[in-house]
Amino acid sequence: MMWKRRRTLVVAASTAAALLLAGCSASDGGGAEGGASGDAVQLSYWLWDSNQQPGYQQCVDAFTVENPNIQVEITQYGWDDYWTTLTTGLVSGGGPDVFISHLNRYPELYTKGQILPIDDIVESGAADLSIYREGLADLWVGQDGKRYGLPKDFDTIAIFADQAMLDDAGITAEQLNSMAWNPDDGGTYEEVIAHLTVDANGVRGDEAGFDKSNVAVYGLGLNSSGGPSGQTEWAQYAFSNGWQHSDTNPWGESFNFGDPEFVETIAWFQSLAAKGYMPTLQIASSGIGQADAYGAGKYAMVTEGSWNTKTYFALDGVTTTIAPVPEGPNGQRASMFNGLADNIAANTKHPEEAKKLVAFLGSKTCEDITAAQGIAFPAVVSSLDISLKAFADQGIDTAAFQVPIDEGSTYLAPVANNWTEITAIMTPAMDAIMSLTADPESLVAANEQVNALFGN
Amino acid sequence: MTHTVAPPSVAARGSRRFAMRRETRAALLFVAPAALGFSVFTLLPAIRGVYYSFTDFDVFQPAKLIGTGNYERLFADAVFWNALKVTLEYVVINIGFQTVFALGVAVLMHRLTQSMLVRGIILAPYLIANVVVALVWFWILDYQIGIGNEFLAWLGVGRQPFFGDQNLAIPTIAMVNVWRHLGYTALLLFAGLQTIPKELYEAAAIDGASEWKMFWRVTMPLLRPVLALVLIVSIIGSFQTFDTVAVTTQGGPVNATRVIYYYIYDLAFNRYDFGYASAMSVALFVLLAGVSLLQLRMTRANQSDLS
C-alpha cells in the first residue's frame, strides 16, 4: 500500500511537470511572430467596438489579399477593459502591433514613448492627408510635432426619439426638429422633455399632479455623468452656451469647468433630474445601459453618438426617429466632433508591416468597406456617400447628424495631457452632481484641481 | 526532546554530529523548494515593493527615486482616506452580518439536522468564484429589470438603485459577499459546535433551560475559540475585497465603492502610477499587520487553553 502511495505521488508530480512543460510550449506572447520581412508575418490588431469588428475583418482580409505575407488577427476587448489590457500588453510586450486609439488617450501614450510616429507614411506618399475631412488629421499630431495616426471616422451627436411616444404626446416632427434650450428655463426643449415624461399614474411631466418619485417613462435618458468630456451627455448644451473645455484645443492647459456658462449649463442639466424628467445617476447606472432602457420603453428620448445608431435601430419593438440637437443661446446647434485613428505600438516587432497596415486602414479602400457597414461615418470625404447609403438601406435617415457639420457648429473633442488624472478628478465631481448629492458650484473647486495638474 | 547534560564520549559525539548533519541535510532538502518560493515570490517582492514606494515609476520607463514624496501624497490624498473608510465600512457590515448569520445557521443545523444535502446546499455559493457571484447579483438587483427589484416593487417597498446609489452600493456589495461566504463560515462554526459534548445539552435540558439559555451558557463559551479564529480570518480576507467591485461598480459611484485594493489596482494599471500604488500597498500592509498581530495574540492564547 505504501508503494502505491509513493507511486501515485511520483505520477502526480510528473504529470504536473508534463503539464507545465506543455503549458509553456503551448502559450505564446500573443504578439507578432515570424522571421525577417518577406516571410509570413502575423500582426495583432485590437479594437473595442464589437459592432465594427465585422467591417474591419473585411478590411484586413482585403489587406491580406494585397499583402499575402502579412496576416492580421483581430482581437476585441470591451471598452471597460480595453485600456488596462492595453497597458499590460504594452508593458509585457505581448500587446497588439496596431490598435484603435482614442483622442483622450493617445497623448499619454506618445509622451511615454509607447506609440510610433507615422510621418514617414505620409511623406512616402502611402497616405494622402487631403482625402480626409478638414480638421481631423491634425488632431493626431502631438505637441512634439509628430503625427501618430490617420483618421478613420468621425462622429457627432443627435437625439434619438421613440416615435410611438412622440405620437402619443402629440409632438410633431416640426416641433422636434426646431427645439431650442437655454440654461434658465430650458426653453422648448425642456417643454418637450416634460411633456414626454409620464409617471406611473399616466400624468405627464408638465401636468398637475405629476409624481416625480414614481416615473414610468423619462422624457430624456441619461448614460452617465459625462466625466470631463460629456460627449453624449451635456457637451452640446455647453458648447451652444458659448463654453469650451479649455482655453485652447488641442493641448489646452487651462480648463474652464468653473466658468459660469458651464456651471449654469450643468445646473440646468441637474435640474432635469431633480424635476423627474431625467433619471438621477443612481437610477441610470444601476444595471442595464441607456440603449436597453430605451428599448424597454423607460426613456422617450436620448442624446447619443452616431456610432451607436445601429444599436438603437436594432431594438425590437421601437421605432426611432433621429432629430438634431436643440439650438442654444448662441444660436448654434452644437455638437462634439470626434474621430478615431489607429496607433502603432512602439514595441512592435514588425514596424514596417504595421505601417503598411495603418496606411491601408486609413485609405479610401478600407474606409469604403467600413462605411458600407453603416455604423460610423468615414473620415474620408468621398466615402461618406457609401455610408449614408448604407444607413438609408437600413431605413435610417442620418441627416440630423449632419446638421452641426453643415451649420459649422462642431467643436473638437478635447485633447490634452494628463487626461486620466483629469478624469479621476472630474468623474466623481460630475457623478456627485448628477446624483443630486452635490451642487454645481462644486465644479469651481474641481476645476482648480484640474488646473493644478498643469501647474496653474 | 531533551539534550543530555553530561558531555558524551568522543565516539558518541561524532556519531550524533553525523546524525545531526544528516538530519540537517535532509531538512534543507525538504525545505529548499518552499524556501525558494518564499524568498523569490514573497520576500523579494516585499522588499522591492517598499523600494518602489519611494520612486516614481510608470512601468514603461525605469523607476526614479523621489524619497518620501509618495507618502506625503498619501497623507494628503482625500480619495485614499475615503478608500480606507469605505473598506472599513465594508468590513464591518460584511463581517458583522456574516458572523451573526453564520452562527445562527450553524446552531440551526446543529439542532435540526445533520443532513449532508443541507450542508452541501449551504456550502454551494462558496464554491463559485467571486466574479460569478458578483455578476449574478448585479443582474438580480438591476434597477429596471432585475427580479430583486421587481420583488421589492411588488412588495410595495419600491425599487432601489442598489449599485448606483452612493449610500447603498457598499452595503450591497457587502451583503453579496455575505451570501457567498455564509455557508463556509457556518460550516466552520458547525464543526466547532460538534466538539461540544451532547451531555452538556442534555443536562441543561433536564434542568429546564430554554434553547436561548442553552445557547448563551453552553454553546457560546465553548465555541469562542473557533469563533475567534473564524472572525480574524474573515476580517483579513474581507479587507482585501476586489473581485466584486471590479466586476460591478469599478469604484463608483462617486468613489463610494473605491475600496483600497481597487484604488491600488486603478492607480497601477489605469494611471501608470506604480510608485504611488506601491506606497499605498505598504500602508495596507501595515494596517493588516496590525490586525494579524491581533490574530497571533489571540490564537496563541487559545492554543494554551486548548492543549
Place this chain on the structure above:
Amino acid sequence: MSAKVPGGGMPVTALVPAPAQSSARLPSADVASNDRRRRRQSRLGRAAAWAVMILLMLVTLFPFYWMLRTSLSTNGALAVNSSNLLPAEFSVNGWKRVFGLATPEEALADGGSGASLNFWIYLRNSLVVATVTTVVQTFFSALAAYAFARLRWPGRDAVFFLFLTALMVPPIFTILPNFILIRDLGLLNTYLGIVLPGLLMAPFSVFFLRQFFLGIPRELEEAAKLDGAGYPRVFFRIIVPMSVAPISTLAILTYIGSWNDYFWPLLVGKAENVRVLTVALGVFRSQTPQGSPDWAGLMAATFVSAVPILILFAVLGRRVINSIGFTGLK
C-alpha cells in the same frame, strides 16, 4: 474582544448547574404538563427553525436558478418579461454564444458581442492552472511542513516564523512587484507566469500540515529509522499515508481557491490562450457594445464556469464538507 478567552479547558460544570442537585422530585401532574408544554414549545420552535432553514436554502439556491433561467432567454425579451419566473422567450442562443457555436452575425443580432467566446480553451486553462498549482504546491508544502514538524536543524524556528509572517502579508503588496518580476522574466501571458508565485509553497499550507504532522505519534518513525530508513523514505512511506485526510483536504481547498482566483490571472494572463474562466467572464462582461451586457450569454457563461467545481463537489461532496471542519479545528 479581550486576549484572554475562556477556552475549552474550563470545567463545564461551572457553567451548568450539576444535574443531581436540581432533579428535585416534582408532583407527577406538574411533570406531565411541563412535558407537554415543553413538547409544544419545542414543536413550534422546530417548525419555526425549519421555516428559517427552508427560507435560507431558497435564498441560497435562487440565484443559481435565476442564472439558468436568464441564460435560456433572449436578451430582447428579458427587458420586457422581467418578473416572469420562467425563461423569457426560451432560447439556447446564449449557450451557443458561450460555446462559440454562434456566428458573429447571430451573436450581434441577439445583443451579444461579435467576438467568440472560446469556452473550451478557457476551461482547459483553468484546469491546467488549478491542477498544476494544487499538485505542486501541496507537494512542496508538505515537504517543508515535515521539515518544520519533525526534523531538527539550525534556524528552524526562525525560518518558520519568517514563513508565518508571509501569512500576514497581503497579496496586493507582493502582486505589483511580482508582476514586474514576471514581466522581466518574459513570462507574462504564459501558464508558468500565472502559476509561478504560488507554485512552490503557500504559508497556510505549510502551517496547516505542520500542525497535523506534529500530532502524528513518533513510534512509527522511530521504528523505521531504527530499521535504517532515511528521512525521505520515512516521509513517503509513513507520514504521507497517515496524512491522506489533511493532505487531500488541503488539496481540495487549494484547488477551489486556484480555480476561483481572479486578480492575479487578470494581470498576468489576459491573452486568449492562457485566459482562465474567471478572467474570461470579466472580459466577456465588458465586451458587448456600449457596455450593456449580453445578459443571456453572460449568465450562460457564469453557469458554465461554475459547473466544473459543482461537479467536483458532487463527486467529492462528503470530503469537501468534512474538510471544512478540519480547517476550523487545527
